[in-house]
Amino acid sequence: xxxxxxxxxxxxxxxxxxxxxxxxxxxxxxxAVSNGGGFGIIAAGNAEPDYIREQIHIARSLTDKPFGLNIxxxxxxxxxxxxxAAEEKLAxxxxxxxxxxxxxxxxxxxxxxxxxxxxxxxxAKLMTRLGASALIAEGGESGGHVGELxxxxxxxxxxxxxxxxxxxxxxxxxxxxxxxxxMLGACGVQMGTRFLCAEECSVHPVYKEKILKAGDLCxxxxxxxxxxxxxxxxxxxxxxxxxxxxxxxxxxxxxKLAGGALRRAVVEGDTENGCFLSGQIAARVDRIQxxxxxxxxxxxxxxxxxxxxxxxxx
Numbered sequence: 001x002x003x004x005x006x007x008x009x010x011x012x013x014x015x016x017x018x019x020x021x022x023x024x025x026x027x028x029x030x031x032a033v034s035n036g037g038g039f040g041i042i043a044a045g046n047a048e049p050d051y052i053r054e055q056i057h058i059a060r061s062l063t064d065k066p067f068g069l070n071i072x073x074x075x076x077x078x079x080x081x082x083x084x085a086a087e088e089k090l091a092x093x094x095x096x097x098x099x100x101x102x103x104x105x106x107x108x109x110x111x112x113x114x115x116x117x118x119x120x121x122x123x124a125k126l127m128t129r130l131g132a133s134a135l136i137a138e139g140g141e142s143g144g145h146v147g148e149l150x151x152x153x154x155x156x157x158x159x160x161x162x163x164x165x166x167x168x169x170x171x172x173x174x175x176x177x178x179x180x181x182x183m184l185g186a187c188g189v190q191m192g193t194r195f196l197c198a199e200e201c202s203v204h205p206v207y208k209e210k211i212l213k214a215g216d217l218c219x220x221x222x223x224x225x226x227x228x229x230x231x232x233x234x235x236x237x238x239x240x241x242x243x244x245x246x247x248x249x250x251x252x253x254x255x256k257l258a259g260g261a262l263r264r265a266v267v268e269g270d271t272e273n274g275c276f277l278s279g280q281i282a283a284r285v286d287r288i289q290x291x292x293x294x295x296x297x298x299x300x301x302x303x304x305x306x307x308x309x310x311x312x313x314x
Contacts, residue, residue, distance in 0.1 A: 002299050002306075005165050006188035009113065009134060010091060011066045013037030016178075016295045017136070017167060019192025020070020020094055021144065021277065022046065023266040024203055027058030029291065032200035034065035036292025041068045041094060049080045056088050066091035068115075072145075073098025074228070086110035094136060097145045097228070099123070104130050117169070119147025119154065121161045128162040135162060136190055139170030143193050143279040146170075146221060146231050152184070159185030173281040175301020182306065191298070193279040198291040206269030207276055210235070214282035223258075226251060233276040237261055241275075 022045025030040030139151025
């Protein structure tokens with residue numbers, strides 16, 4: 001069985017984290033992943049603190065295993081959610097879309113492990129100096145907010161820049177990608193898109209259907225002009241957004257168009273006005289299955305790949 005320092009750090013059986021997907025990664029999904037031996041994560045997104053507290057309590061009612069909270073630092077509620085994470089004494093916090101420096105000491109004082117998502121070597125070095133417990137090196141293949149570097153390039157660069165354990169993310173949905181991540185120097189993986197088709201994931205059935213039907217050129221990136229690029233499925237909404245983005249329209253008009261688009265996809269399955277966030281790896285997701293089965297399957301697939309690597313060396 002594959003066991004790494006991420007397992008001992010987080011108290012989990014398998015070195016698999018579930019990505020913090022806004023409006024998607026709720027208490028039910030996080031608990032299912034944790035019960036399956038991975039590390040479930042509730043996504044705060046732009047939600048109000050009361051909603052997040054409710055999801056934490058839902059997760060605790062469904063599992064006695066450790067789980068965490070992902071905080072999107074662009075959220076207007078980031079300060080309150082950061083304080084909530086410390087108050088609830090969660091096992092770990094992951095962060096994205098910003099720099100968590102001002103919260104890190106508070107979390108550490110509360111015994112919360114801090115695992116920032118980084119998209120560059122510079123951010124990896126800064127988070128290391130500030131006392132992060134581990135790092136998630138997320139390549140631009142991932143869904144949602146993305147950086148410039150691919151996973152293949154970013155992971156070994158980050159591994160060389162820090163002594164902290166590194167978790168690879170972006171473009172990972174099966175055992176081959178897990179094995180490749182270990183070969184790049186990571187000691188764990190984070191998956192988001194694969195868990196969109198977990199039985200316990202509460203997204204609208206239309207969302208799951210779109211993931212299952214996705215092909216290799218199924219996604220596109222919008223929002224670069226505003227400095228916050230986002231990857232989603234290539235549907236009507238991002239096409240319209242991209243056209244407006246480079247038409248000279250003011251930023252305010254773009255913000256208005258994007259408002260509520262993710263929720264419309266997740267809750268309503270709105271194919272006209274919804275934004276279906278997804279990583280490029282959607283083309284590798286081909287069935288709906290329990291979250292625990294997903295966690296176990298990717299590790300069981302990775303083991304023979306890693307054991308067979310010696311055949312290439314004479």
